[in-house]
Amino acid sequence: MAIVECKMRLDKFIASMGFGSRKEVKNNIRKGLVTVNDNLIKDPGFGVIRGKDRVTLKNQPITYEDYQYFMLHKPAGVISATEDPKHKTVLDLLTSKHRKDLFPVGRLDIDTEGLLIITNDGELAHNLLSPKKHVEKIYYARIQGVVTEEDVEAFKNGVNIDDDYTTMPADLKILKSDQVSKVEIIIKEGKFHQIKKMFEARDKKVIYLKRMAMGRLQLDPELKLGEYRVLKVEEIELLKNR
Structure with missing residues (x-):
């Protein structure tokens, strides 16, 4: 035939x-x-x-492409959405020609910086975001308050947020413990304002938050805030083969 x-x-x-x-x-x-x-x-x-x-x-x-994949170094003040009547969106930062059906994979709060994947590959997005897939997201944060080993243990056991939900176990690494502490957090889910709420539950406040990695894909250190680039073939494979 x-x-x-x-x-x-x-x-x-x-x-x-x-x-x-x-x-x-x-x-x-x-x-x-x-x-x-x-x-x-x-x-x-x-x-x-x-x-x-x-x-x-x-x-x-x-050149026609069924799927496109971009890495964006999201700056603060921009929302993770396809369109918004009041704020600039992450798609507004893409100045090159691109598919019309792109969307951000997950959401970073308006004041959060860091790695954001933009694509039109729905299956990849689902696999990266589903808690059942246990894909790690790594963040760097500055915290108002002294972060202690007790906080590390609490994160390891899961933190109760929103009164009715306990997070999955998370890894908290103390980089500097002071009145303004510096930490690294690894989570495997992405509830609304999750990291901020986890620290609030420990009577501390996140004053700066940046996503450094998603799965095995790390933020390109050469990308300045607001800059983006096409993902390399091997980087796409990193995301697909977590």
């Missing part, structure tokens, strides 16, 4: 990769700004085969 290659509408192909809205893309096609395999195409409904046909818009090649 012959294999039938599935075709996609030309306008959908281009719009999916972030090169304008469907309306804008259709107009550009009709204006003669698009080629397929070096042939000028003016029909928005023209069928193209992903990964085979060569498509250009204004002489710029467009």
